[in-house]
Amino acid sequence: MNAVLKPATSPRSAAPAGMHPDEWSARLDLAACYRVFAMLGWTEMIYNHITVRLPDSVSGNEKQFLINPFGLHYSEVTASNLVKIDLQGKVLDGSPYPVNPAGFTVHAAIHDGLPGAHCVMHTHTTAGVAVACVQGGLQQTNFYTAQLHGMLAYHDFEGITIHAEEGPRLLRSIGNCNAVILRNHGLLAWGKTLSQTFAVLWTLQRACEIQLATLSMGAPIPIPEDIAQKCTRDSLQFNPNHGAGRDVFDALVRQVDRIDASYKQ
Template sequence: MATQLKFEVKCSEAEWQARQDLAACYRIFAHLGWCESIYNHITLRVPGEDNAFLINPYGLLWEEVTASNLVKIDGDGNKVGDNPYPVNLAGFTQHSVFHKSLPYAHAIVHTHTPDTMAVCSTEGGLEASNFYSCFFEGAIGYHDFEGITVRSEEGERLVKNIGNHFILMLRNHGPVVMGRTIQEMFLMYYMLQRACEVQVKTASLGKPIVVPPEVIDTHQRDRDKQLTTDFGKLDFEAWKRKIDTIDRSWRD
């Protein structure tokens, strides 16, 4: 099938905005190198539809994703509409569980970046040893590796292990980050990626300095003052302007 990047899509204004935001997110991740060929996923709930989601077309690189070629699917991964691209159902298995079970999971990303996978593959997981990782101390769930996440029966354990957190580190695998908005998810992933990058670099230099609990408490207290309903919006809009200077086709 020849690559086609633009389609005619009949949808509400709210869905079209969601499509543009998700397409932008894919392009930003691709620009920053946080993608894995045609694999991994970012999914977003369609506004006003409890059981409809947008996902990348299976077979396209993230830098090829556009607003119109995103695939609309239901909660079981079945396509809605006549988009010709297939969906990697295996990859959506874990996303569907979180979307269905967690009311705040409107936007979800799962990646295989080397640094996040490295941290997921260490016994201690993410350590409170740098500015970014201290934000996440006590706010991450961990799930033991069970192989490729294609079996629906694993879903109950995934939900149990994430608890009420927004991040689940799949041991020996990679992170899952979710947010109430795509902007919130993006900024949380950005900080997690940085935390893992710094941890990996620190480990190559020697024993890390672990931040004391009382300092972490202060750090998180001050963090919480910055958490608003617009968390991540300024960052996301700034990166959208950046990718517009490279290629504006994501808007189509």
């Protein structure tokens, strides 16, 4: 029997002196993710965020996070210029870059309030915001929505997200759902790993794109409840026993590597 050959990936750079290898690994993954978002067109000039909680091997019992330096485009993010912050958004690593408070308010509430929220991603894509702005939100009418049955929450728009008091209401809206539509605002996903969170957000984004195209053509065909439940059970996208999206994410990172691997700096 022939062995299955895995595509080659470029080697990871070594951690800088004085930095824990687990922090450097998290930085590499997150910087690569920012470049994947840029490649997919999921950017909003210098705005929006992807955040990752550092493992306890790095932070001990403290909650510490990595976030993009405010002012840089996603295509400029690198492992070394990511900013390490605490739950209040205080810079912990002496970074010269500021942090956007409107971005981390939502992320801090989720990281702090949901024990499994290792990673949080938020976008303002055209399809995502469009679906967030219509009555009824995401309809159960396509292959991708059917894989999100029981996984999708909604949170009503309260304005620009700079007020910490919105956090508890946001958490109540989310419950245990990994995919979230922020009404009149955009899309959000969270998960136990970066790759799982990406798989959830990608599926939600794709569902919105298909709905946008479908409604421009006519009335969609509804998917029955029992079929949607079965699709979500059968989907391997988010299943930890099947990589939880890591293979998909790695494939996209290999594309980024071929275009520009400077995120490893």
